[in-house]
Amino acid sequence: MYSPLLFFIVLYGIFLTSSYAGWSNLNSTPRKTIQYEDNHVITFKEDGIWNYSTMLIMEDLGLLVLGAREAVYALGMNDISVAKSKVLWKVTEEKQKECTSKGKHPDIDCRNYVQLLHQMNDSVMYVCGTNAFSPTCDYITYSDGQLKLEGKQEDGRGKCPFDPFQRSSSVMVDQDLYSATSLNFLGSEPVLLRTSPVTLRTVFKSSWLNEPRFVYMDVVPESEDSPEGDDDKVYMFFSENAVEYDFYNKLVVSRVARVCKGDMGGLRTLQRKWTSFLKARLDCSVPEPSLPYVIQDVFHVRHKKWRKSVFYAIFTSQSSSTDQSSAVCAFNATDISEVFSRGKFKTEVSVEMSDVKWVTYNGELPVPRPGACINNAARTMGIERSLDLPDKTLQFIRDRPLMDDAVRPITGKPLLLKRGPLLTRLVVDLVTASDGQSYPVMFAGTENGYVQKAVNYDGEMHVIEEIKLLQNTEPIDVLRLHQNQLYAGSASGIVQMPVSNCSRYSSCLDCVLARDPYCAWDATAQRCSRSPEDAKGNLIQSLKEGDATRCPTTATVEPKIHSLVLGNNIRLLCRVDSNLAQVNWNFAGKPLPYSNRKYTIYSDGILISNASAADAGRYTCTSVERAKGRQYTQTLAVYDLREQLPVDVTDKIKTTLGILPESYTTSSGLHKTEEPPSYATNQSSENKWIVIQVALAVISVMMACLLIWNLYMGHISPFMCCGRQPIKSPRNLPEREYMHTGNDVVDSKQQMVRLCVTTNSNVEATSFHRNTVNGDTSTDIHIFKYITDESEI
Known part of the structure; x- marks a missing residue:
């Protein structure tokens, strides 16, 4: 008897194999790799403070408010290296003892980790921390350049997690806090909670939330320009154990859920519970047959017209294979809304030899539609609030919150595929290039401290560069983007860097082939410009095509004379601008025989082993880079290798006999103090024997x-x-x-x-x-x- 899980994977693989031809251009190699030493970033950290994982940007005050373990900092947004103000928020000795008595680690678990920071008004913030497994919230004010903890503590259950290492999400909408976390010490009672004069929460049922891992929340103003008189929605992204698949093992799937902003709960059924809670599966299919990828982070790119808003999400493989991979998919806000407003529902049915099955509901739907917000159609029926909804509608949504349809990505496939270290966090910047078009540039943090900068041009993924942001090999836990500055937080500190450094592109060819929307080659100034839209010179930029034919011809590279010492190992350097370029070496006008063991190829040059007289001559290093079918060749280095005896035998003999060469004797008979010629230190034993x-x-x-x-x-x-x-x-x-x-x-x-x-x-x-x-x-x-x-x- 075959497992249903195996059947699902086979069907999944057949579907993907049929469309595999379009996948190869998604798994891209970064064109440049920038190491930490070459990336001049601004850092902030303080001895004894860890877990810099919560950020709040207060644009009006020019502040980046940073939440860490038992501390909150106010940093200048232009330069985060020095804190303007700091406030400590430590746990009491009593709370720490209570936490330790419950089996938690006193120095790891039983501390106060700041997990939530939201701005209430111009100078007041709402802050919550784990407080030694006793979640607590308070208010912080900023005035006269100083942070102050007000000491108005509130119960943080349902707002902040008990466990500092458990994922949660929250958003502040019109002074109402929407939070997704756990309600109990064990973390076994998940909840989507709204803290407001009318507090609402989810039903504690596996059909609503089944061991979820919350990722992200945000509001979409769907009431704007709505002909149906619809309400604003709060969307929540998370993963959970699937209830619709009958597998022997738990299968984790990615979800998006939504609730209506004006929801007030039911009158009898679903009292103080959400009447508009609906959820659907998020699909981010990858080419190879595998289990569904699991959502890790989301970034909302807002648009003036909400229907054009896009959610970018990171997904990672859930298999135990060592070959782990990540994917980035983009979902249109309109597509998500359509699934909830017009899609079919799933329902539970009892089946012989099985507890329950989830199938598509094909029956008649109650009116008003279950899970819908109060709109014009409901108002014509005399339903002005959710409290007026009939029990039939409420009972339906109580038992069937799951949609049958899945939300598909905009392009039908991922924008980016990455193998190796997993992606952890994501931000997206809309950049207007010199051609007048806007391009979404993605900055994705990794679990080993890198940030990948990538953009998708008409289905082609181009990774511009990968940058080592953190000195230590540790995950990036938080990413924020504001006014061309990127802020990254980790367990050990926070880093600030500009979104682009065009000075890294040393030539016109390098600048244009980078295909970086932030940069263009200024032919007048002869440099790669950071702000192409403001430059006054003749700009050369080709983002979609990577056409560098307009670049001027580069000057001839002058040969460097290099001594060839017989028997020595000689290294010739050749640094390539791009990881996508192929390096070619020529010797005496002919391609170097790489199969010869005499030559060892490195990323930055070649090594000639046991040099002989036959190795003397001209060596030329060229790079070949391809873009959209075009090939660009550039000469990077030229060497003239000239033979030189390993030791001046005559001078050696005269020195041995105590007789100085004439070149070391002046006319007055005094010996010169010049140093003898220096030779290569790595001479072979054969030279010594001579x-x-x-x-x-x-x-x-x-x-x-x-x-x-x-x-x-x-x-x-x-x-x-x-x-x-x-x-x-x-x-x-x-x-x-x-x-x-x-x-x-x-x-x-x-x-x-x-x-x-x-x-x-x-x-x-x-x-x-x-x-x-x-x-x-x-x-x-x-x-x-x-x-x-x-x-x-």
């Missing part, structure tokens, strides 16, 4: 010269071993005979000196040669007598 061999050869020549010298002077006779008499040396001859044979002696000496010239100084050899040529041998004889004096040996 030096040793040369030294041994020099010593052998010196020994041979010494032997010839002694043979000539008669100190050693070649016939000693044969018992013959030694030939008399010139030293044993009378002085007259000696002088008579002087020419022969000089000739022999001259030959010997020539043989041993490497063992004497240049000065001595020159002097000896000059005297023999002039026929003057007195100096030479004197030298011989001095050398052959046995008393000096």
Whole structure:
């Protein structure tokens, strides 16, 4: 017998496989990767304070109010590095002991985590914290540059979670607080609550909320320009265990729910309960067969006309596979409203061999329509408030709050697919480019501290760059966007950075191929401009096509001379502007053979191993980047590799013998203090062996010269071993005979000196040669007598 879960996955896979051709352009690689060291951000954190996860922007005061663990800060929006004011909100010792006695950790759970910050008026904020598993709310005022906790504490149950690590959401609408969290210590009683003069909440039934994880809430002003006289709606996004699928294991699905702003509950049925609560499944289908992706975060891009408003949402895989992935889908507010106002309902039916099944309800609907807000049609029936709704309508919505239809994304598929570290938070900025069109630029935080900046051009996802925002590898817990500034909060601190840094694009080609709506190449100023709509020069920008043909021809790259030391490993650098570019290396005008083990390719260059004379020549590094079928080639680096001996053998020998080269002796005879030439430190053992061999050869020549010298002077006779008499040396001859044979002696000496010239100084050899040529041998004889004096040996 086959599992229903398996059947569902198979059907899901068949549907996706049929449309797989359009998915490949969604999973994009970031064009640039900016590391933390290269990204000059503004940071704020304070020793001993953690979990900077709640933000409130007070635009009129120019403040970013930051909620953390047991502290609230007022930061300047232009520069968050220094807090303007701070207020501590710690738990009492009594509360901490009570929390610890219930089995919670005293230093982790039993603290006050600020989870909710909302602006009540110009200078008053409503704040709630977990308060050691005893949720409490209060008011904070800002006046004269100082924050002040009013001390008017209120019960925070239903407004703020007990557990600091449990997701919740809330929104303030006309001084009424809408909150989605848990009502009890165990977190097992979820609720959507409105705190107002008429307090309303959800029914505690699994058909309403089944172990939900709340993500986001916001209001949509659907009463504006409504021909039906409709009411404003509050939308809530969350995930929960599905009740409509009969699986052996729990299946988590993503939902969107809504309630009417003017809801006052029922008169008898659903007293002080929502009469307008409806929920529907959110569909963000991915190409490969898998379980439904689970919603993680939502950002509402508001429009002057609410029907054009869009909700962008992050979804992540729920499988236990190590190959995790994320997706971003966009949902139109009109499509969501249509599902609730005209879609079919699901209903429970009893089936044999099963407890309950959820199927499509095809019966007749009560009038007014269940879950609908009070509109003109209801008013014509004398129904002015939800308290006037008939019990038949209320009983229907009490038992059947789930819609049969799912909400599909605008494009029918995700805008972005990402594998690897999961996406956590999302904000979207509408940017007007130089072509006059507006483009939604997404900033998505990740679980390892990066932010991905991406935009979708007519179904093509283009990830402009990924930026390492946090120094530590930790998740981004909150993202806010305001006036071209991005604020990111995490457990250890908060970071501020501009939405774009056009100076990163060093050339026209780099600027245009970035396809960044914030940036365009100013041909007059010869730079990439941050505000293309305000620039006065000739702008070059092509977002959808990535057409850089208008860019001027780049200047020729001058070659750099690089020394080739035999046997060394040589690294040639070539830094590429884009991760999307392919790097090509040419040697002597031909492509470098990458298959050769001699060459090792790196992201920023190549390594030539054990260089030889054959490796000398010209190396050229080029990048090839493609955009919309066009190919752009750019020369990045040129090197002329010239051969150089590993060691200057002559200088090495002279230094060994204590004789300095002429280049190190001045005319006055003083030695220069210049440093000898520096060579590569990583010489191979073969080079060292050559030096040793040369030294041994020099010593052998010196020994041979010494032997010839002694043979000539008669100190050693070649016939000693044969018992013959030694030939008399010139030293044993009378002085007259000696002088008579002087020419022969000089000739022999001259030959010997020539043989041993490497063992004497240049000065001595020159002097000896000059005297023999002039026929003057007195100096030479004197030298011989001095050398052959046995008393000096």
